[in-house]
Amino acid sequence: MSNSRTFRGGVHPLHGAHEGKAPTSGQAVINYTAETVTIMMGMHLGAPSTPIVQVGDHVKLGQPIGEPVGFLGLPVHASVSGEVVAVGPVQAVTNPAAMAVTIKNDFKDEWVDLEPLGDVETCPADKIVPAIKAAGVCGMGGASFPTHVKFAVKEGQYCDTIILNGAECETHLTCDHRLMLEKSDRIVDGLRAAMRALDVKKGVIAIEDNKPDAIEAMRKAAQGREGVEVMPLLTKYPQGGEKQLIHVVTGREVPTKKLPLDVHVIVLNVGTAKAIGDAVIEGKPLIDRITTVTGHVKRPSNLRVRVGTMVDDVIAQCGGYSIPEDQVGKIVMGGAMTGFPCPNTTHIPMAKANGGVVVYDAKEAADFDEDPCIRCGRCVDACPIGLNPYKLKYFCEQDNMKRAGEWCVMDCVVCGSCSYICPAHRRLTSSFKAMKDKIAAEARKGKG
Ligand code: SF4
Ligand code: SF4
Numbered sequence: 001m002s003n004s005r006t007f008r009g010g011v012h013p014l015h016g017a018h019e020g021k022a023p024t025s026g027q028a029v030i031n032y033t034a035e036t037v038t039i040m041m042g043m044h045l046g047a048p049s050t051p052i053v054q055v056g057d058h059v060k061l062g063q064p065i066g067e068p069v070g071f072l073g074l075p076v077h078a079s080v081s082g083e084v085v086a087v088g089p090v091q092a093v094t095n096p097a098a099m100a101v102t103i104k105n106d107f108k109d110e111w112v113d114l115e116p117l118g119d120v121e122t123c124p125a126d127k128i129v130p131a132i133k134a135a136g137v138c139g140m141g142g143a144s145f146p147t148h149v150k151f152a153v154k155e156g157q158y159c160d161t162i163i164l165n166g167a168e169c170e171t172h173l174t175c176d177h178r179l180m181l182e183k184s185d186r187i188v189d190g191l192r193a194a195m196r197a198l199d200v201k202k203g204v205i206a207i208e209d210n211k212p213d214a215i216e217a218m219r220k221a222a223q224g225r226e227g228v229e230v231m232p233l234l235t236k237y238p239q240g241g242e243k244q245l246i247h248v249v250t251g252r253e254v255p256t257k258k259l260p261l262d263v264h265v266i267v268l269n270v271g272t273a274k275a276i277g278d279a280v281i282e283g284k285p286l287i288d289r290i291t292t293v294t295g296h297v298k299r300p301s302n303l304r305v306r307v308g309t310m311v312d313d314v315i316a317q318c319g320g321y322s323i324p325e326d327q328v329g330k331i332v333m334g335g336a337m338t339g340f341p342c343p344n345t346t347h348i349p350m351a352k353a354n355g356g357v358v359v360y361d362a363k364e365a366a367d368f369d370e371d372p373c374i375r376c377g378r379c380v381d382a383c384p385i386g387l388n389p390y391k392l393k394y395f396c397e398q399d400n401m402k403r404a405g406e407w408c409v410m411d412c413v414v415c416g417s418c419s420y421i422c423p424a425h426r427r428l429t430s431s432f433k434a435m436k437d438k439i440a441a442e443a444r445k446g447k448g
Contacts, residue, residue, distance in 0.1 A: 025177055039066075062078065092351075114284060141176075141272070165268065183274050297319060311348045334355060
């Protein structure tokens with residue numbers, strides 16, 4: 001029996017060797033730098049930044065090109081050195097008119113002057129969170145929440161544990177796995193910096209047990225680092241969900257409408273921790289990331305790409321499609337459970353939180369018709385939050401916001417487990433996402 005920990009519910013998408021990770025998990029990361037990058041101003045949760053450069057400007061690598069706006073605002077930095085060739089709206093994966101700055105790369109990688117804080121163990125602790133903000137760090141596991149805001153501890157709150165999410169439970173993606181193998185020391189540096197920023201004594205690096213080499217690498221890196229431990233988790237989706245991780249690691253439940261800090265925990269992705277380490281030790285802003293390019297491409301790979309690299313460029317870098325173009329069904333930014341399909345074009349820029357590009361063929365992309373619910377209850381068993389998806393779906397179909405709210409639709413983490421398991425192909429998750437958006441919009445109207 002496994003010693004690894006887990007949570008209630010969940011599913012095993014494309015279990016074992018078929019979960020889509022095998023083609024890339026054993027391959028070292030390859031650096032790829034494109035000829036032009038298109039850097040969006042809205043890569044984080046919160047108001048998009050305001051561009052502060054103009055066409056014709058020369059920019060250095062790491063130079064701020066977008067100014068933060070509002071409480072959740074973040075600066076945006078040039079991910080290459082070169083000339084600004086466009087400032088204006090572009091097609092993004094979920095936004096047809098995302099404000100962006102396009103830079104033609106001069107391939108000189110001429111850095112702007114950086115202001116490193118130095119050693120994470122001895123640098124001034126009160127300078128760490130400002131350095132994280134100045135580096136434009138946001139959640140790199142997909143949520144893109146501004147990281148410095150997670151450290152905003154309110155009166156009466158405290159944090160006693162920081163959890164690093166190395167679960168990488170999504171299908172197909174192996175970018176975090178490779179990062180843990182290749183940058184394990186820097187990840188632990190980032191965790192230690194985060195712990196020192198809030199005087200937290202305990203740091204836990206949580207990793208699914210299908211990555212024994214990553215567990216070993218992180219254990220080695222954690223040796224001798226104060227308060228840091230590595231915890232193997234059972235391989236199950238969505239093991240990397242924030243609430244699931246907190247429950248598994250600490251035994252604490254995050255109540256409805258509450259945040260991890262309300263149970264004295266902060267959760268960061270391992271990629272975010274690496275970015276924190278870079279920001280503190282070298283003063284480097286977040287200008288690149290690892291992304292997994294896989295599915296029907298000729299050379300499935302993990303590429304280190306500059307922020308703003310286009311999807312069509314990374315597909316070309318991986319040898320192009322391995323099937324005739326007319327057999328390509330869809331291209332998804334992210335994994336099968338939570339990724340977003342590209343809308344009719346691959347000329348789309350990648351953001352700080354894009355961990356993957358997966359090419360599906362037409363058969364894999366086929367959309368099944370919904371059948372009536374057969375009340376099998378599998379969705380109830382699969383829901384990691386303990387919701388009743390088939391009942392919720394009924395209220396969503398009735399457009400009954402009141403009853404959907406009473407059945408806790410706002411607690412749904414849109415993980416996709418219920419839709420994945422449903423034998424009737426009920427479009428459960430998309431209904432809940434739409435209902436959540438509607439209730440949130442109504443709430444905003446009420447406040448306005
Ligand atoms: S999508 Fe929502 S309702 Fe469905 S399993 Fe995930 S949390 Fe539960
Ligand atoms: S899994 Fe599908 S068919 Fe079964 S109860 Fe849930 S919604 Fe109905």
